[in-house]
Amino acid sequence: MTTTVAAPTRWPRPFRYVYAASLADSLGFQVGYLAVPVLAVSVLAATPAQVGLLAALGTAAFLLVGLPAGVWVDRSPRRTVMVAADLARAALYASIPLAWWADALALGQLYAVVLLTGVGTVFGDVAAQSFLPELVGRDRLVAANSLLMTTNATIQIGGRGFGGLLVQWLGAPLALALNAVTHLLSALALTRVRPVATVGTGRERPAGGFGRQLAEGVRHVLGSPLLRPLAVSLAGINLTVNLMTTMLPVVFLRDLRLGAGALGLFLGAGGVGALLGAVTARPLAARIGHGRALWLPGLLVAPAGALVALVDTGAWLWLAGLGWLAMAWRTGIGNVIGVSLRQRATPDALLGRMNATFRFLLTGAIAVGAGLAGLLGQYAGPRTPLWVGAIGAALTWLPLYRSPVRTLPDPDRLPPAAG
Numbered sequence: 001m002t003t004t005v006a007a008p009t010r011w012p013r014p015f016r017y018v019y020a021a022s023l024a025d026s027l028g029f030q031v032g033y034l035a036v037p038v039l040a041v042s043v044l045a046a047t048p049a050q051v052g053l054l055a056a057l058g059t060a061a062f063l064l065v066g067l068p069a070g071v072w073v074d075r076s077p078r079r080t081v082m083v084a085a086d087l088a089r090a091a092l093y094a095s096i097p098l099a100w101w102a103d104a105l106a107l108g109q110l111y112a113v114v115l116l117t118g119v120g121t122v123f124g125d126v127a128a129q130s131f132l133p134e135l136v137g138r139d140r141l142v143a144a145n146s147l148l149m150t151t152n153a154t155i156q157i158g159g160r161g162f163g164g165l166l167v168q169w170l171g172a173p174l175a176l177a178l179n180a181v182t183h184l185l186s187a188l189a190l191t192r193v194r195p196v197a198t199v200g201t202g203r204e205r206p207a208g209g210f211g212r213q214l215a216e217g218v219r220h221v222l223g224s225p226l227l228r229p230l231a232v233s234l235a236g237i238n239l240t241v242n243l244m245t246t247m248l249p250v251v252f253l254r255d256l257r258l259g260a261g262a263l264g265l266f267l268g269a270g271g272v273g274a275l276l277g278a279v280t281a282r283p284l285a286a287r288i289g290h291g292r293a294l295w296l297p298g299l300l301v302a303p304a305g306a307l308v309a310l311v312d313t314g315a316w317l318w319l320a321g322l323g324w325l326a327m328a329w330r331t332g333i334g335n336v337i338g339v340s341l342r343q344r345a346t347p348d349a350l351l352g353r354m355n356a357t358f359r360f361l362l363t364g365a366i367a368v369g370a371g372l373a374g375l376l377g378q379y380a381g382p383r384t385p386l387w388v389g390a391i392g393a394a395l396t397w398l399p400l401y402r403s404p405v406r407t408l409p410d411p412d413r414l415p416p417a418a419g
Helices: 013-043 046-062 066-075 078-101 107-136 138-170 179-190 210-222 228-257 260-288 290-300 303-310 314-346 350-380 383-393
Strands: none
Touching: 013 078, 013 107, 013 138, 013 179, 013 228, 013 260, 046 066, 046 107, 046 228, 046 290, 046 350, 066 078, 066 107, 066 210, 078 179, 078 228, 078 290, 107 260, 107 314, 138 260, 138 314, 179 210, 179 228, 179 350, 210 228, 210 350, 228 260, 228 314, 228 350, 228 383, 260 290, 260 314, 290 314, 303 314, 303 383, 314 350, 350 383
16 A cells, blocks of 8 residues: 555645645634634633534525636636635634624625625635646545545544634634635645646636536536435535534533634544545445445445434433544545546536536535535424434435446546546
8 A cells, every 4th residue: 555645745836826825815714714613602602503504605606606606717727716715714714703803793794794704715625626637637536535535534533622722712703813814825835836737727718608608517527427416415415414514512511511612623523534434435436336335335324424413411422423533434435536536537627617517516515515404403393403414414324326337446546537
C-alpha cells in the first residue's frame, strides 16, 4: 500500500497551494459550523423553527444559484472564482463580530450572512472540485481526493472540539471572527497558484446559450447509469443526516443542559469517523471493489442512527457518539470514492456543470433537511427529527445497490470521459 497520499510535499506546487487553502477554509468552517447555531440559540434566543431556518439558509444558495454557477465556472478562470469567493466570505463573516460589538446584531443579519456566504461557498466549492483534475491529472484523482478528505476529516476532529471550547471561552461572535481570517488566508494561498502543464488543457468555452449549457450538465448527471444513483443516494444521506444535525444544538443545550464544549466534542466524533472513512476508503475498495465500498458500509451502519436519536447523558451519550462516528465513517468512504468517480466520468468541459448539479442536489437536500428539521422540531419536539433522520439514513444505500454502481470498477480505470 502506497503512502503517497500522506505526503502533500510530493505533489506539484500548485496543488500544494490549493491544499493549504483547503486547510484554512476547513478550519474556519468547523468553527463556524458550531458557532453559528450556538450564537442563534444562546445569544439571540432563537426558537427551534428559527434554528432550522438558519440552517436551511446556509445551504439554500445551492438551490438558488447552484446550477447556473456551474455554467459560470466553466466559462471563467477557476482559480479567480475561488479567490473571489474567499474574499466575499471573509467580509461577510467579519460583519458579525462588528455588529455584536456595536450592540446591533440581530437574527436578520445572521440570516443574511449565512445565505450570502452560502453563495460564496457554491462558487468556491464548484470551482475547486472542477480545478482539481487540471492540477493533478485524472490518473491521480483518487489519491488527491483521499488526501483532501483525510485532511478535512482530521481538522473536523479537532476543529469542532476546538470550536466548542473557543465559543465557550470567547463567545460565539468573537469565535466567528476566525472564519474571516481563515478565508483571507485561503485567498492568499490561492493567489500563489501558477499555471502548470495540465491547467486549461483541452478546455474550451462551452458552446451554445446559457440555458443549453446548464441543461447539458443536468442531463450528464441524471442520464448517467453511474452518476444518477450516486446523486440519489448522497442526496438522501445529506437530507437525513441534516435532519439530525440541525436539532442537535437544541437537544444538547436545552434538553440535556450540556454546554457548547460537549456539543463540539460530540460533533468532533464525526470527524474521527470521517477520517477513518477517508483513510480506509482506498484499501477497502481494493479488497472488496469500489462498487461494494460505496454501498456496503451503508448497510453495515444502518442501525447507527438510532443510537444518535437516543442521545442522553451518561452511557447513552457515549453510545450516541459511537453511532455518530459510524455514520461519518460511511460518509468518509463515499466522499473519496464518489467524488473520484464523478470527476473521472466527466469531460473537462462539463466539470463545472457536473459538480454544480451534484452540489445543487446534495446541498439542496441539506437545505430541505434543515427546514424540515425546524418544522418537526417546532411542532413535534426536537427529538422527532432525530428519529426521522435515523430511519431515512438506514435506507440510503439501496439506490447504489440496485444500480450498475454495485459492480463498479476502479474509477481510475474507467475510460477517460469524452470531451
